[in-house]
Amino acid sequence: MVHQIRPRNSASASMASRKISSMLPSLMRQVIVAFIVGVLAACASRAPAPAPGAPAAQEPAPVRLGPLGGPLAVPGTLSQYRSHWVPVAWEELPGWQDDALHEAWEAWLRNCERPAPAFAPLCPEARRLSIASEEEQRAWMQERLRPYRIESADGNANGLLTSYFEPELQAARVRGDGYEVPLYAPPPGLPARQPWYTREQIETRPEVQAQLAARVIAWVRDPIEALVLHIQGTGRLRVQEADGSTRLVRVAFAGTNNQPYQSVGKWLLERGLVRDATWPGISAWAQANPDRVQEMLWANPRYVFFREEPLDALAADAGPRGAQGVPLTPGRSIAVDRSSIPYGTPVWLASDGPSAHLARLVMAQDTGSAIVGAVRADYFAGSGEAAGELAGRLKQNLRLWALWPRQ
Structure with a gap:
């Protein structure tokens, strides 16, 4: 699309x-x-501090960066991308423990219709987990994926979130x-x-x-x-x-x-x-x-x-096909700059502003000519008047974390 x-x-x-x-x-x-x-107007989102008494997070291994800022450690995929990815602990993701992950699983399964090479090996496990509990889904993601904070080339982790819909x-x-x-x-x-x-x-x-x-x-x-x-x-x-x-x-x-x-x-x-x-x-x-x-x-x-x-x-409940070639899922699909985030990447999105508070798992499944930059996303709100009302007013600060398979 x-x-x-x-x-x-x-x-x-x-x-x-x-x-x-x-x-x-x-x-x-x-x-x-x-x-x-x-x-x-938009206001910046902020990551919560770890809970008192929580065990210290293990420091992620350093990542070698390619000439355009992508993690060179991910074989054959991200060295060409222009965003700067910084490995972080899961605790940095605002609201990570609170999201209803099962709502995003349909978008994940649609990813598996045309999976990116790095994610294809995970698809059989993702399909089996479609009937699992949210705790099991969250534990699996923490075991199989690693979060990376997405930044622009100059190290800026703040960007812009807008929205689109299907009239x-x-x-x-x-x-x-x-x-x-x-x-x-x-x-x-x-x-x-x-x-x-x-x-x-x-x-x-x-x-x-x-x-x-x-x-x-x-x-x-x-x-x-x-x-x-x-x-x-x-x-x-x-x-x-x-x-x-x-x-x-x-x-x-x-x-x-x-x-x-x-x-x-x-x-x-x-x-x-x-x-x-x-x-x-x-x-x-x-x-x-x-x-x-x-x-x-x-x-x-x-x-x-x-x-x-x-x-x-x-x-009837599915959105149109995005640029990845799979149907979009309302509230769980985003359009991205594909030179910064590959199609099919699970992304943690955090945005807090006058129009909406969002902290959730989404999938990079679409793009658009105005969606340019490392920390830039267009949120698919769905179809009809309510979705159009949200899309019309959503323009606020954004932070993104890519969730990439562990090596």
Whole structure:
């Protein structure tokens, strides 16, 4: 999956301008705009001191570092990575004894569908432990893994946590009754690396519309809904079929027009149209300037194309496939900079700020174009409005520890 808060599969979607009152319900619109432009202050997390009377932790063996800061002692894997990994004791991990590890085990088992070479030997044991107690799972991890504090090249262990989600939209197979915004599959002959038509050209040129006429997956009601879907790169559609039945499907990223992403919130700020890119500012501006909403959306030339995937009952709780190629697990999967953390790595995440307190086991299973840096993660919150509300406000301090197999 290629996503953005990123810009993930960055883009906005729109059609001809309409009255803003015909767009999303108030709550969902607040979620959307908060997601696009929300910036909240963060505060640093802190590791707790060992309990009084606890036995002294054994000092981890020193690790030889490669030229880019990765542990050279891990054969054939981490010497190429750019983060600096420092071996530490388990006691350094905030909340390590309190996490409900069984909630993360589904994400671990999904890792084993496409395991990183270093973790493949552990998969048979991890599968057997899926029915074990949390105490047994924790003891096994302490025996088989070693924690490393992840730092940037200059030794900074503090970074940034953001979040993303899978929006859920009402849609229809047939245009009309308010469903006017198309979601397209890629057109035939879409160039892989060269720019195609801009968003404005896609939506206004008859020759481009003719190419895309047979590529409509479904129609949604609101250009702002489509905006969020383009930014996330994946979403769920509750589709009204032509026969009147309703079906839940997923649309996943299938390509772009290879145009640069431009933030519509930044566009408003740069023109002095809002003083701050928060929901009250953007909402007031859009309501006062309905004829310029389309202009705002066309300021972002990037456009995303999708493919439809079925969602059966067994897959309904799973997220979309991440860049590792396995389904994401809500609350237990993160996107990382793959030049700092390999896909499939179990990671201890600690973040404490105004939006959430998180201290938990997660799996590095995805990436994104805006997820850059050693201590940088995008937290997959799940699908729907509640997940979108969290994703819209989560922007706070982060610390990470990689859990790597012992040699």
